[in-house]
Amino acid sequence: MSSIAWFRLASPASFFPLARRLVPWFSAGAAVLALAGLWLGLLVAPTDAQQGDAYRIIFIHVPAAWMSMFIYIVMAFWCAVSLTFNTRLAAMLAQALAPTGAMFTVLALVTGAMWGKPAWGTYWAWDARMTSELILLFLYFGYMALRNAIDDPRRADRASAVLALVGAINVPIIYFSVKWWNTLHQGASVSLTSAPTMAATMLAGMLIMAFAAWFYAIAITLIRVQAIIIEREQNTRWMGELLPWIR
């Protein structure tokens, strides 16, 4: 009866110890992948014929930009689950994802500026890709600010979930902006439908860094969700018994 097991895991009391057990594995995975990706990206991958070594920003920029959008989609998914089934853990996961999504959005914007200057001669332009990514950052900030503005956590769950779901329309706009508009930003470097145009070691380094970012995001979210569970479930008996043992 797997459905029963899933519903049992959807309770913060069952999920809390699971999250604690999973964190070391995802943290170690992130560290190993990041070391391998940095080694490939900084020491093995060749200098680009057109961009010189400036392109090496790609190993941070593309994973950060992917994660900024992907985390938002996962956050919106958990918001939809929490609105539909009225489950607390889904809302807590969405709450735990937002700061990390915002962090990756800031990284995508900052590293994009650092790449834009040598590549295009400007740190910033109001083109569709950059503007929609900036709107993504404001959506993350808006989601967190709305949560903080509402004292009752369950009401905060519902209001912020609606905001997150409405804002989700921005993610496909970011993704397809380079196709729909004439942007300064280049088109997608990696596509599922065509052969890669990058050198194999560049592509491998970028993908490994993307996996590192993925593992990191899972690890840090699993840590933050523990803090959120402690904050929100501290009046429950199970948390009262657990509290003295948490370090």
Place this chain on the structure above:
Amino acid sequence: MKASGLSEFMAMGGYGFYVWTSYVVAAVAVAFEIIAVRARIRAAVKSALRPDRAVPVADDTQ
């Protein structure tokens, strides 16, 4: 890349400022987030364990 020495590696073909700013900002952001989230757990536990807090009441079952 065929870096003959550390200084050449750091120079990044003249793009050192842009490349290393990106990597340093990323490293600082990740380090800050890890420290902040650990501090948040400690603060939550400390606040929940305050002696003047209300006695646990409800059970967890929905």
